[in-house]
Amino acid sequence: MQTFHTDLLCIGAGLAGERVAIEAAAAGFDVTCLSLVPARRSHSSAAQGGMQAALGNCAMGEGDSPDVHFEDTVKGSDWGCDQEVARLFCDNAPIAMRQLAAWGVPWNRVVPGKSTYFKGGKLFEKEEKQEKEGLITARAFGGTAKWRTCYTSDGTGHTVLYTMDNRAVQLGVAVHDKVEALSLIHDGENCLGAVVRCLKTGELRVYLARVTLIATGGFGRIYRESTNAVINDGGGLIIALDTGVVPLGNMEAVQFHPTGIVPTDILVTEGCRGDGGTLLDKNEHRFMPDYEPDKAELASRDVVSRWMTHHMRQGLGVPSPYGDHLWLDIRHLGCHHLATKLREVDEICKNFLGIDPAKNLIPVRPTQHYSMGGVRTDKNGLAYGLKGLFSAGEAACWDMHGFNRLGGNSLAETVVAGMIVGAKVVDYLRDHQVSYPTGLVRDSAAQQQDRIKRLISKADGKENVFTVRNSMYDALMHGAGIFRNGKDLEACVQTLQEVHERANKIGLRSNGRGANPELALALRLPGMVRLALCVAQGALQRTESRGSHAREDHPERNDRDWLVRTLATWQPGAPLPTLNYEPVSQVWSIPPGERGYGGGKIIPAEPKE
Amino acid sequence: MARNLTFSIFRYNPQDPVSVPHTDTFVLDETNHMTLFIALNRIREEQDPGLQFDFCCRAGICGACAMVVNGRPGLACHTKTKDLPDAITLMPLPFFTLVGDLSVDTGTWFRNMAQRVRSWVHTDKEFDPKALEERMDNAVAEEIYELERCIECGCCVAACGTAIMRPDFLGAAGLNRLARFVLDPRDKRTEQDYFDIVGNDQGIFGCMGLLACEDVCPKHLPLQDQLGMLRWKMGWAGIMNLLPWKRK
Numbered sequence: 001m002q003t004f005h006t007d008l009l010c011i012g013a014g015l016a017g018e019r020v021a022i023e024a025a026a027a028g029f030d031v032t033c034l035s036l037v038p039a040r041r042s043h044s045s046a047a048q049g050g051m052q053a054a055l056g057n058c059a060m061g062e063g064d065s066p067d068v069h070f071e072d073t074v075k076g077s078d079w080g081c082d083q084e085v086a087r088l089f090c091d092n093a094p095i096a097m098r099q100l101a102a103w104g105v106p107w108n109r110v111v112p113g114k115s116t117y118f119k120g121g122k123l124f125e126k127e128e129k130q131e132k133e134g135l136i137t138a139r140a141f142g143g144t145a146k147w148r149t150c151y152t153s154d155g156t157g158h159t160v161l162y163t164m165d166n167r168a169v170q171l172g173v174a175v176h177d178k179v180e181a182l183s184l185i186h187d188g189e190n191c192l193g194a195v196v197r198c199l200k201t202g203e204l205r206v207y208l209a210r211v212t213l214i215a216t217g218g219f220g221r222i223y224r225e226s227t228n229a230v231i232n233d234g235g236g237l238i239i240a241l242d243t244g245v246v247p248l249g250n251m252e253a254v255q256f257h258p259t260g261i262v263p264t265d266i267l268v269t270e271g272c273r274g275d276g277g278t279l280l281d282k283n284e285h286r287f288m289p290d291y292e293p294d295k296a297e298l299a300s301r302d303v304v305s306r307w308m309t310h311h312m313r314q315g316l317g318v319p320s321p322y323g324d325h326l327w328l329d330i331r332h333l334g335c336h337h338l339a340t341k342l343r344e345v346d347e348i349c350k351n352f353l354g355i356d357p358a359k360n361l362i363p364v365r366p367t368q369h370y371s372m373g374g375v376r377t378d379k380n381g382l383a384y385g386l387k388g389l390f391s392a393g394e395a396a397c398w399d400m401h402g403f404n405r406l407g408g409n410s411l412a413e414t415v416v417a418g419m420i421v422g423a424k425v426v427d428y429l430r431d432h433q434v435s436y437p438t439g440l441v442r443d444s445a446a447q448q449q450d451r452i453k454r455l456i457s458k459a460d461g462k463e464n465v466f467t468v469r470n471s472m473y474d475a476l477m478h479g480a481g482i483f484r485n486g487k488d489l490e491a492c493v494q495t496l497q498e499v500h501e502r503a504n505k506i507g508l509r510s511n512g513r514g515a516n517p518e519l520a521l522a523l524r525l526p527g528m529v530r531l532a533l534c535v536a537q538g539a540l541q542r543t544e545s546r547g548s549h550a551r552e553d554h555p556e557r558n559d560r561d562w563l564v565r566t567l568a569t570w571q572p573g574a575p576l577p578t579l580n581y582e583p584v585s586q587v588w589s590i591p592p593g594e595r596g597y598g599g600g601k602i603i604p605a606e607p608k609e
Numbered sequence: 610m611a612r613n614l615t616f617s618i619f620r621y622n623p624q625d626p627v628s629v630p631h632t633d634t635f636v637l638d639e640t641n642h643m644t645l646f647i648a649l650n651r652i653r654e655e656q657d658p659g660l661q662f663d664f665c666c667r668a669g670i671c672g673a674c675a676m677v678v679n680g681r682p683g684l685a686c687h688t689k690t691k692d693l694p695d696a697i698t699l700m701p702l703p704f705f706t707l708v709g710d711l712s713v714d715t716g717t718w719f720r721n722m723a724q725r726v727r728s729w730v731h732t733d734k735e736f737d738p739k740a741l742e743e744r745m746d747n748a749v750a751e752e753i754y755e756l757e758r759c760i761e762c763g764c765c766v767a768a769c770g771t772a773i774m775r776p777d778f779l780g781a782a783g784l785n786r787l788a789r790f791v792l793d794p795r796d797k798r799t800e801q802d803y804f805d806i807v808g809n810d811q812g813i814f815g816c817m818g819l820l821a822c823e824d825v826c827p828k829h830l831p832l833q834d835q836l837g838m839l840r841w842k843m844g845w846a847g848i849m850n851l852l853p854w855k856r857k
Binding site for chain 2: 107
């Protein structure tokens with residue numbers, strides 16, 4: 001078996017993983033990134049809209065500052081975030097964007113003079129200042145007081161990831177692609193690396209590292225309808241959960257994006273609405289102002305998704321063979337705007353729907369999009385439970401997003417968190433040495449080898465991996481979607497427990513040799529069901545509505561009882577996760593209040609006199 | 610009227626000693642809005658769970674799913690079956706190392722290309738976290754983005770006559786990448802520096818001008834314009850290099 005030694009092992013080579021890798025490589029450490037796909041195919045590349053940073057360069061961003069950004073972020077999180085972390089993030093975001101500019105990102109820049117823009121389908125005029133010419137410009141996004149989202153057309157994730165990977169190549173960061181981490185090597189106290197399967201040859205490898213970082217992105221693929229890439233199956237979270245000592249934070253906080261296209265669930269960016277697109281129902285009536293007169297389509301994502309679902313439940317959705325949907329209207333933005341600022345959207349509409357968004361309405365519905373939950377870390381990115389284990393990006397619950405993250409804050413988080421956590425990893429590498437007990441390493445690898453053998457020989461059963469996966473989809477979509485209630489969640493948890501048992505009885509139908517895809521899914525599926533159970537059980541216990549977590553039977557936000565973060569751990573062999581809770585924030589710069597959109601009752605933390 | 614589609618798919622697992630290269634046939638009923646992403650996943654789930662192919666974003670953004678569809682390299686995710694005849698032949702991209710069936714290793718080649726063209730902004734400026742960003746003209750930024758849109762799917766090199774003959778050819782993707790840095794005012798490399806990378810048969814002089822790269826590019830990048838621009842610029846750099854008093 002091949003064994004690799006490195007100072008820093010980054011599991012995941014998207015924006016967060018590579019940004020941390022770059023920080024360590026620049027400090028002279030040996031770094032290896034593992035990736036399911038070539039680094040530049042990471043899901044970071046699919047982010048279209050942009051990155052929030054309070055630069056305040058453009059006319060509509062005037063007067064912006066990290067303070068305003070901080071306020072938006074805390075409100076957006078529905079007071080579920082760690083305010084110390086949100087503060088760190090907002091203060092550092094402008095530096096990170098400027099650094100990306102220096103490294104080569106072709107950010108769109110301020111063009112002085114008068115220009116027009118749309119808001120809610122109406123035309124307005126603005127004037128960009130001469131003295132700001134050539135500085136990084138920004139666009140509007142939901143839930144923000146100022147235009148703050150820096151972008152390169154609607155290919156922001158792509159250009160930033162390519163620039164990041166260029167920087168990684170320049171600094172000699174090794175990327176081992178087409179590999180998958182199957183387990184963490186640990187002794188219950190220290191993390192020592194990972195057991196990994198090569199997806200080119202099927203062989204197992206061992207990576208030993210002084211620091212291991214989990215940066216594997218979201219776990220949206222436990223849902224059937226998701227905007228996530230097919231690689232977003234929560235692999236990094238699974239190996240963390242399987243240690244039995246590392247908790248996952250707030251797994252019940254799952255965001256649905258308002259505009260997944262029907263039927264393929266591909267995302268069209270929030271930039272469409274930011275740039276003035278509107279949502280219409282079957283009568284082509286613009287309904288969002290009826291519910292949110294002030295913010296309309298630009299209320300935060302959880303709010304817009306809920307109103308859309310509510311509106312369809314009133315019978316006002318557009319019927320289709322794939323179920324009801326609504327329309328996104330960007331026709332009025334014009335061909336030039338679509339061809340320059342929203343060209344990916346233009347291409348997606350033409351390639352996947354066969355329609356021209358300059359002439360036709362786009363069929364959309366809310367679709368699973370982002371996981372606020374993840375490997376719970378402290379403000380330095382250090383995971384709870386194991387020394388030498390860090391996490392960053394969507395895989396982490398660093399927790400600046402709380403129960404709903406604002407558009408443009410996730411892509412920015414990957415880079416800003418990567419910068420901050422990267423510096424902490426460097427400090428850690430300077431101070432800490434480890435030793436690798438050979439027996440422990442051998443046993444960790446043998447355990448995975450044994451799983452593979454049993455799957456191929458059908459030693460545990462003959463369950464069909466795809467059938468079991470579909471049962472997980474059905475349970476989760478039905479019980480833990482946009483609206484939740486106690487009865488459906490209870491049924492969901494019970495079904496998922498049965499699915500979990502079946503997932504441990506899978507037998508392969510193919511021979512499992514080489515880069516066998518059935519084996520890959522069979523190895524991952526039991527862990528995916530455990531993640532699904534963390535979501536459902538966490539949602540069942542949380543008897544309130546906060547951000548994206550909407551309980552129909554508990555519609556009020558309950559600060560009295562639930563101003564806490566869920567921590568889920570999984571004891572080996574247990575049927576359910578163990579849930580513990582911690583206060584959401586140690587620091588309260590902004591005490592819990594109303595968001596100013598989305599309505600809903602609040603049960604205050606301290607009863608009024 | 611729903612059609613029955615017949616897929617002829619190349620099969621070979623290099624890791625399996627008993628596997629030999631051959632073609633397997635699968636029949637599938639066509640559904641509305643069916644793409645090759647939907648079709649291949651159905652074949653894997655319903656008929657052959659060992660079938661190897663790559664998808665990632667499945668939205669035409671990441672470039673993972675390039676393959677040869679009825680003789681033409683393209684992205685499987687946005688290929689609609691309604692645009693194809695009843696008989697569909699799927700082959701892996703040529704030129705790249707085969708992983709198995711329809712899956713090839715593009716990552717190794719593109720990483721190597723990035724190292725060869727030294728695909729990063731060359732500057733001696735230190736980043737100052739306290740300073741404002743360096744200004745840039747928006748039109749220039751948009752021009753750079755135009756070339757930066759390459760998704761490294763590999764279609765252009767798979768379709769390239771020169772690449773088939775010389776495995777060390779940088780290909781349209783490599784030349785386009787360099788052209789992106791030639792445009793970028795932040796990159797301080799001289800024309801001679803660029804010439805040293807592409808002024809040879811592995812670079813601009815290897816191209817036979819067959820134009821297949823641009824024909825098959827799923828992002829419609831102006832690949833031949835970039836090659837032309839580089840040749841013109843490098844031609845001048847080459848001539849200057851011959852004149853002893855102009856040599857740097």
